[in-house]
Amino acid sequence: MSSIQRKAYGKVNLLLNVVRRLENGYHQVEMVMQTVDLHDVVTLTQTEDTDIQISCGHADVPNNEDNLAYKAAKAMGIQKGLRIDIQKNIPVAAGMAGGSTDCAAVLLGINELYGLDKSMEELEAIGVKLGADVPYCLSGGTKKAEGIGEVLTSIPEPADCIVVLAKPDINVSTKYVYEHLELDKIQHPDMAAMEKALANKDLEAMCASMGNVLESVTGQVCPIIGQIEKVMEENGAIKAMMSGSGPTVFGIFADKDKAEQAVVKIREQKLTEQVYISNFVTP
Numbered sequence: 583m584s585s586i587q588r589k590a591y592g593k594v595n596l597l598l599n600v601v602r603r604l605e606n607g608y609h610q611v612e613m614v615m616q617t618v619d620l621h622d623v624v625t626l627t628q629t630e631d632t633d634i635q636i637s638c639g640h641a642d643v644p645n646n647e648d649n650l651a652y653k654a655a656k657a658m659g660i661q662k663g664l665r666i667d668i669q670k671n672i673p674v675a676a677g678m679a680g681g682s683t684d685c686a687a688v689l690l691g692i693n694e695l696y697g698l699d700k701s702m703e704e705l706e707a708i709g710v711k712l713g714a715d716v717p718y719c720l721s722g723g724t725k726k727a728e729g730i731g732e733v734l735t736s737i738p739e740p741a742d743c744i745v746v747l748a749k750p751d752i753n754v755s756t757k758y759v760y761e762h763l764e765l766d767k768i769q770h771p772d773m774a775a776m777e778k779a780l781a782n783k784d785l786e787a788m789c790a791s792m793g794n795v796l797e798s799v800t801g802q803v804c805p806i807i808g809q810i811e812k813v814m815e816e817n818g819a820i821k822a823m824m825s826g827s828g829p830t831v832f833g834i835f836a837d838k839d840k841a842e843q844a845v846v847k848i849r850e851q852k853l854t855e856q857v858y859i860s861n862f863v864t865p
């Protein structure tokens with residue numbers, strides 16, 4: 583019986599801009615995606631079973647055909663004889679692409695385990711049908727993402743830093759956030775300034791050009807997001823911002839002691855227990 587194990591990394595958005603609404607209900611976006619070292623572990627095992635089995639020991643993640651990892655196996659043509667085990671470490675429904683990254687790990691894992699030899703372009707084409715972030719999750723690193731998030735360009739990685747991730751215990755509907763976004767009233771982040779900051783490995787300038795238009799909606803309905811950002815910035819974060827449609831907040835620190843101090847304060851003030859010290863990685 584063959585088995586394969588893959589790390590499935592989470593992401594944050596250093597920049598997230600919505601350019602316009604498309605007629606098909608999707609949104610044209612421009613984003614800078616960045617992998618963090620916080621990851622799930624996805625294990626694929628070939629079995630004698632007549633179906634696909636999936637287990638993920640997390641109450642909010644389905645152990646059935648609704649799991650994006652299961653859908654990925656089906657999309658690769660696997661109908662039976664496979665067990666998928668997901669060790670879930672990335673906060674769920676958090677704006678960190680937890681489901682998309684498990685999905686990407688299964689696409690890559692099946693390609694290897696079954697020797698299917700599909701190209702990255704083929705995997706991306708399969709992945710985008712399962713979720714707009716899946717193509718990015720296949721390769722990760724630092725990428726500019728355009729279109730609906732599937733048109734990817736590699737850009738320079740940020741300067742070294744420490745990242746604190748904090749997921750408040752609230753649920754945010756991505757659909758609600760996009761529906762309530764007032765595109766003509768919000769300030770749009772400057773992609774050119776972000777790209778220049780990254781090219782110069784200038785952490786301060788990168789932080790100054792960070793922006794997420796979705797925070798105008800999620801931050802309004804979830805004031806705890808602003809509270810966590812305030813605690814991070816009062817404790818040494820150069821910048822703290824929400825990732826994706828939220829509610830995870832991440833803070834950029836140059837100093838590890840300050841990052842640890844911010845974690846202690848977030849816990850002390852009972853803002854959330856789901857708080858992690860992480861860093862940016864290029865898988």
Ligand code: ATP
Pocket residue numbers: 642643644648649650651668673674675676677678679680681682684685715756826827828
């Ligand atoms: P994104 O950043 O791509 O919007 P997210 O981090 O906000 O994603 P996920 O963690 O992917 O959100 O979870 C969204 C929903 O998807 C969950 O409520 C869960 O029920 C469902 N889901 C299906 N498969 C998975 C999976 N493998 N891991 C996590 N959630 C999954």
